[in-house]
Amino acid sequence: MTDHNSTTCIFCAIIAGHAPASVVHRDDLCMAFMNLRPLHPGEFMVIPLQHIDHFTDLSDDLAAHIMVTGQRLGRWMMQVFAPKRVGYVVHGFGVAHAHLNVLPLRESSDIVSEKHIVQTDAGLRIAHEAVPLRSRSDLNADAAQFLRDQ
Known part of the structure; x- marks a missing residue:
């Protein structure tokens, strides 16, 4: 120690x-x-x-x-x-x-990124869909980065 x-x-x-x-x-x-x-x-x-x-x-x-x-x-x-x-x-x-x-x-909003917060007419709200989806090909490319170095 x-x-x-x-x-x-x-x-x-x-x-x-x-x-x-x-x-x-x-x-x-x-x-x-x-x-x-x-x-x-x-x-x-x-x-x-x-x-x-x-x-x-x-x-x-x-x-x-x-x-x-x-x-x-x-x-x-x-x-x-x-x-x-x-x-x-x-x-x-x-x-x-x-x-x-x-x-x-x-x-579910107790652990959330500020990227999930959107402004609406009623005020701020949590919207998990506010974070854009990555394409499957981009996700596969990300995964390949991990697999390449193992």
Whole structure:
């Protein structure tokens, strides 16, 4: 595990006990705590104890451990907060320390891109169809990029 730099990373400060958090889980690889700005009550995040900026830079074993931890706690979320679904988001913005956001979802719009928001006469609305479909040939070309390098 790398040293935590609590002066530059708020998550490292939380890990070191120098900043407050409402912790729901901690083990030798990761910890989970409630999100300060939840969309709905029960939202939390799982972070590695090691300071790693990009989620894709995590080892496969550590990424799997974080996902399994999120899954187990997601089951708890379902029992306690009774959302319709549990969502998992890794976007990498906000804090430069890898984190998995686990969200209680009540509506499909609880995880949505601004690209889905359209203006109508009645105001703003979520429209998944606002994002254009890609052609099958473009999708196949995208898939080929993955397959080429494997």
